[in-house]
Amino acid sequence: MIKEAHFNEGFRKELADVVGPDRVLTSEVDRLAYANDVFWIPNLWIDRKKEPPKADYIVQPGSVEEIQGILALANRDKVPVVPWGGGSGSQGGVIPLYGGIMMDLKRLNKIIDIDETSYTVTVETGINNTLLEKALNERGLTFPHYPASANCGSIGGFIAHRGSGTLSTKYGKMEDFVLSVEAILPSGKLIQTMPIPKHASGPGLHELFVGCEGTFAIVTKATLQIYKLPEERRFSSYLFPTLEAGLEAGRRMMAEGVGISACRLYDPGSTKTKVGDVLGIKVDNDDASYMVIGLDGHSEMIDVQEKLINKIVEGLDGKNMGREGGNRWWEQRYHFYYPPYEFRLPWMYGTMDTVCLYKDMARLYRAKKEALETNFKQHGIRYIAHFSHWYKWGVMVYDRFIIEEPPTDPYEAIKLHNEIWNMSVRISLENGGVINEHHGVGLKLSRFVKDAFNKDTFEFLKDLKNVTDPNGILNPGKMGMAPDAPSQRGLMELWTG
Amino acid sequence: MDRIEYEKTIKACRFCLMCRHMCTVGNISYAEANTPRGHALMLDCVGGEALADTSENRSRMAEIWFGCCYCGHCQNNCVSSYPHPDAMMTARAEADESHLPERAKALRAIVAKTGEFYENPVQAGGASDAAKGKAGADVLLYIGSFTRNEDSGVADAAISVLEKAGVSYTLLADEKGVGMAPFLMGMTDVAQTQLAAEIEKINALKPGMVVTLSPDDLRVLAGGVSGLDASGLTAPVTGFAAFTLGLVKAGALALSGGGAASATPTAAPALIAYHDSDQGGRFLQDYDAPRELVQSIPGIAYKELFWAKGEAASAGESGAIRLLNPELASKIAEKRIGQIAGRGVSIVATDSPEAKAQLVGQGNKDVKFMHIAELIKQHIA
Ligand SMILES: Cc1cc2nc3c(=O)[nH]c(=O)nc-3n(C[C@H](O)[C@H](O)[C@H](O)COP(=O)(O)OP(=O)(O)OC[C@H]3O[C@@H](n4cnc5c(N)ncnc54)[C@H](O)[C@@H]3O)c2cc1C
Ligand code: SF4
Ligand code: SF4
Secondary structure: OOOOOOOOHHHHHHHHHHHOHHHEEOOHHHHHOOOOOOOHHHHHHHHOOOOOOOOOEEEOOOOHHHHHHHHHHHHHHOOOEEEEOOOOOOOOOOOOOOOOEEEEOOOOOOEEEEEOOOOEEEEEOOOEHHHHHHHHHOOOEEOOOOOOOOOOOEHHHHHHHOOOOOOHHHHOOHHHHEEEEEEEOOOOOEEEOOOOOOOOOOOOOHHHHOOOOOOOOEEEEEEEEOEEOOOEEEEEEEEEOOHHHHHHHHHHHHHOOOOOOEEEEEOHHHHHHHHHHHHOOOOOOOOOEEEEEEEEEOHHHHHHHHHHHHHHHHHOOOEEEEHHHHHHHHHOOOHHHOOOOOOOOOOEEEEOOEEEEHHHHHHHHHHHHHHHHHHOHHHOOEEEEEEEEEOOOEEEEEEEEEEOOOOOOHHHHHHHHHHHHHHHHHHHHHOOOOOOOOOOOOOOOHHHHHHHOOHHHHHHHHHHHHHHOOOOOEOOOOOOOOOOOOOHHHHHHHHOO | OOHHHHHHHHHHHOOOOOOHHHOOOHHHHOOHHHOHHHHHHHHHHEOEOOEOOOHHHHHHHHHHHOOOOOOOHHHHOOOOOOOHHHHHHHHHHHOOHHHOOHHHHHHHHHHHHHOOOOOOOOOOOOOOHHHEOOOOOOEEEEOOHHHHHHOHHHHHHHHHHHHHOOOOEEEOOOOOOOOHHHHHOOOHHHHHHHHHHHHHHHHHHOOOEEEEOOHHHHHHHOOOOOOOOOOOOOOOEEEHHHHHHHHHHOOOOOEOOOHHHOOOOOOOOOEEEEEOOHHHHHHOOOOHHHHHHHHOOOOOEEOOOOOOHHHOOOOOOOOOHHHHOHHHHHHHHHHHHHHHOOOOOOEEEEOOHHHHHHHHOOOOOOOEEEEHHHHHHHOEO
């Protein structure tokens, strides 16, 4: 089992022999810069001037061989290794609670191959999403995984968390883009999955690494599906008298195979606040839900799709609000998450996204909204949601809580934060949902993984981890893989309540 | 930069990652501490439990402030227009002398002595002495520190263009710089004193307009550098490209397709592109006039680079990084060359003499880099 790591000059020198002295950073200043992602707890902790857990060594490998060299040293001395993609995760996936090595993968950022016949791209996984997209756009191509964090997330990070983007309803989630991966196990073994995902040649091993959160392996390369930039992108907006009418409209569009690329349905709370604030669209009706539909491809096909959508909307008493609101949403789609509209300290906030079958969604949403608004009323909690990733069988709810004046004592604030999460995840699981749809588990939801599976299944997951990482060096404490070793200053216990 | 704006910027950037992908230095060192978020986080934390206020930490921080290349990409890509580069210059100013990197200390000493980055600064050649210090001219051509000292050909070219167009012009007899050198070294008071003195000399000549050859000087004189007050300047100020475009449009300057545009009368025209410099591009967003000017040359073929305007990588000409860390500056320019080379262009014009020097310094054989004044001079009919 891993040991709580501490800085050791001899070990630093050995790391420097592997990657070069400039690529091992050990100053306190450098280590602080890797002490948080966007998980609320470490950010609150830092904001309250408290010391966050820090890695002992920041190491920046530039090749597979260097990663293998680092892992060999870490395995030998049982030193934890945390992969860092872009540090944009919201779940504390990169928090180095046990110290050790922070392996910054941003140098692994090459585009290895663009296949313009099969429309695939092979990249090193440290590449930034926006920079990859720009390079593809130069050739008239696109990787239509458009998350709000494209500017800061790496392809490896999106693979690790099974991320999702704005047009996932048409193009799929991260796991749908991945054809194959190359990954390095803690033992140094280099895994190369089948070149294509659709085969009958044994299990689809790439799935073991898509969603692994750096706990099983370090994903170093991926081949991804790409597309030609579409001839047209068209967005329209609609207003429904109730949330349920909007949910039904989205369900019908998916069931009838209309082929939408985006569907964003705002609950009445978000319609009043977020849609009003960011898009400047004021809605008087307190029960109404605003929807944006996106279509892309050939214009002639879009004309037909638009007609089908309008028919569905009219049948549910929805109102067509025109294209302007839709286009404005597309242009400003990320503004919701950026200053000054993003949620920020000193507020307490959390995004609790989950996904379930259509038959369960309205119930899950209502149950959670009621429970949080009732039980945390004294804290002035607000609960808002939108529904943004739609499947044939169900839909994802991107629901968020906000407390504008949380307790000033950080210990009390964290306790309250974790109580809210405990209730939220329990309600998701009780109503047919999962612990998370696209932000991953990380540290934040680690304690719930065992509840998301039955006992034997969770044991099986742990067995897999033990086989691939017998010393437990990779990303300890994440994805339900809690080690026995004590965390830095006992923060694991406090932060994951 | 005033204190309130500085603190607001630090608070906004400390947990925000939204411009990091465009951070020139962050994309070379790959160290989070070199990015806007990293900068702000340490400034916000220093002195608390998260980051002890030690000499070692202060020295590393100063190394980071003097390692930011002031390219403006963070501000240009900021989701809310925070002036992060100016916060970096404020951090440079606030860094204690004892913690500065050795090169920064040495440069500060030179700037303290001469006001410029040069031990023995020179005045512009090219123009006759009679053209210097002339009151009441239509144009005062502000040569700029770099051009005077390192690339006087740019000044000569600009003077030729003005003379050909029949513009009455003058130069300062003793140009000293508008304060950019001390500003970049964190010597804000020295910078302001130098700027005020230069403005006084310019005002005394009562020019109809000030025309600059470097966007650095344009930005300062136009009042665009937070912390440097240029409000005393009485004449309007503009860049060489915008001014020359006006001459072309007014029919005062005719251009021809000869010169660099084609080696022989039968050869295909050279493909010309434009490089947006840090100060002219990201900060001043002066995108249209230089392009229009280049495209007004008859018979040339213009190509817009894919990585252009706000997305053009820096050439490493700003922030005194060429002098503070030549190796880093060279890596920055190399990245920009990577966005230009192999796209078929054979000439790239730019408004910045410093950017030109950075790009020329990479020794690419297929592309010729020119200041826009040099390109225009070659095409005077
Ligand atoms: C403003 C904002 C908006 C966001 N919007 C979205 C959105 O629309 N959709 C979405 O899906 N997410 C979104 N996120 C969350 C975040 O961007 C994603 O979770 C993303 O997957 C994290 O990628 P990263 O490269 O930053 O990973 P990190 O935060 O660096 O790491 C995440 C996890 O992956 C592991 N990891 C990283 N790289 C590798 C690798 N190569 N191999 C193995 N493990 C690795 C890390 O150890 C960690 O456990 C948003 C975040 C922000 C700040
Ligand atoms: S400059 Fe803007 S985008 Fe960059 S970190 Fe600061 S607030 Fe974020
Ligand atoms: S000015 Fe340039 S190098 Fe400095 S922080 Fe901004 S983007 Fe990075």
